[in-house]
Amino acid sequence: MGSTTLIDRSAPVYVAGHGGLVGSAIWRHLETQGFTRLIGARSNELDLRDRAAVFAFLEKHRPTVVIDAAARVGGIHANNTYPAEFLSDNLQIQVNVMDAANSIGVERLLFLGSSCIYPKFAPQPIAESSLLTGKLEETNDAYAIAKIAGIMQVQATRRQYRRPWISAMPTNLYGPGDNFHPQNSHVLPALLRRLHTAAVEHASEVVIWGSGTPRREFLYVDDLAEACLFLLENYDDPETINIGTGSDLSIRELAELIADVVGYTGDLVQDTSKPDGTPQKLLDVSRLADLGWTASTSLRSGIERTFSWYLEHAAEVRA
Numbered sequence: 001m002g003s004t005t006l007i008d009r010s011a012p013v014y015v016a017g018h019g020g021l022v023g024s025a026i027w028r029h030l031e032t033q034g035f036t037r038l039i040g041a042r043s044n045e046l047d048l049r050d051r052a053a054v055f056a057f058l059e060k061h062r063p064t065v066v067i068d069a070a071a072r073v074g075g076i077h078a079n080n081t082y083p084a085e086f087l088s089d090n091l092q093i094q095v096n097v098m099d100a101a102n103s104i105g106v107e108r109l110l111f112l113g114s115s116c117i118y119p120k121f122a123p124q125p126i127a128e129s130s131l132l133t134g135k136l137e138e139t140n141d142a143y144a145i146a147k148i149a150g151i152m153q154v155q156a157t158r159r160q161y162r163r164p165w166i167s168a169m170p171t172n173l174y175g176p177g178d179n180f181h182p183q184n185s186h187v188l189p190a191l192l193r194r195l196h197t198a199a200v201e202h203a204s205e206v207v208i209w210g211s212g213t214p215r216r217e218f219l220y221v222d223d224l225a226e227a228c229l230f231l232l233e234n235y236d237d238p239e240t241i242n243i244g245t246g247s248d249l250s251i252r253e254l255a256e257l258i259a260d261v262v263g264y265t266g267d268l269v270q271d272t273s274k275p276d277g278t279p280q281k282l283l284d285v286s287r288l289a290d291l292g293w294t295a296s297t298s299l300r301s302g303i304e305r306t307f308s309w310y311l312e313h314a315a316e317v318r319a
Helices: 021-032 051-061 076-081 083-103 138-161 187-201 221-234 251-262 286-291 299-313
Strands: 013-016 065-068 108-112 166-170 172-174 205-209 218-220 241-243 267-271
Touching: 013 021, 021 172, 021 221, 051 083, 065 083, 065 221, 083 108, 083 138, 108 138, 108 221, 138 166, 166 221, 172 187, 172 221, 172 299, 187 205, 187 251, 187 299, 205 251, 218 221, 218 299, 221 241, 221 286, 241 286, 251 267, 251 299
Parallel strands: 013 065, 065 108, 108 166, 166 241, 172 218, 205 267
Antiparallel strands: none
16 A cells, blocks of 8 residues: 655646645645646636547646646535536546546546545544445535546556556645635635624624534645645555544534634524535544654644635635
């Protein structure tokens, strides 16, 4: 499972989705680690759903390493409202990237999925072996199925073409460059934006979706970026591997922590008519820890950094 193979810092590395939350963090980390030939294209330059365009792009640039961090993503509302697009777009993106990478003989590829691939009622913390052992959470099952297909494609490519491709499943991510849309974003950035706005407007209360009892794990995106390079240089196994912190908290506790960071002192009111999603989603990260990597950014520190970034970029964040 573990084998150390350092990647040549002058090797061409393609980061699919380098303009997004995850991809931009990976790009930053690779730059700090001395990589000099990073390859990327914005969505307005290359539509990853366009199969011919993807093949032509990879044929032109011929990377030796590919990191697939491209995806259509969103929170409960977005996943539940647009399941067809979440399934179709993500399937097209990952199939095109991996097929094109295979066609030019890319030896090292990392496919990034999501912890929503695991069953809704998987034993906690969730081990990688829980994959395909139960029913998925209904609010994001379309996205989950697409990501499961990505894992299968990595495994099939390994089996058929003997390429040392790998996949990894991060827990809930947050950080600079996140989507702060009030409806379509994930829970942490959505709460950060709403609670900051409430603090500025001196609102007496803020309504939070659901009961507040579901428990979630959150990983600072720069920690994920560090883990990705670590895995590319230290992991070679067909089984996907979890990336997380190994600890969680309730949504209510998260809201209280964010309120403290942004300076909101009003009431937090739970709207129990809204969906909770999975009761708990905590990843078992023991396999990654055994390889020698653990997350280093505390949740409070990560939220403080994210809030600082949000204040600096409030006029340009996705609204």
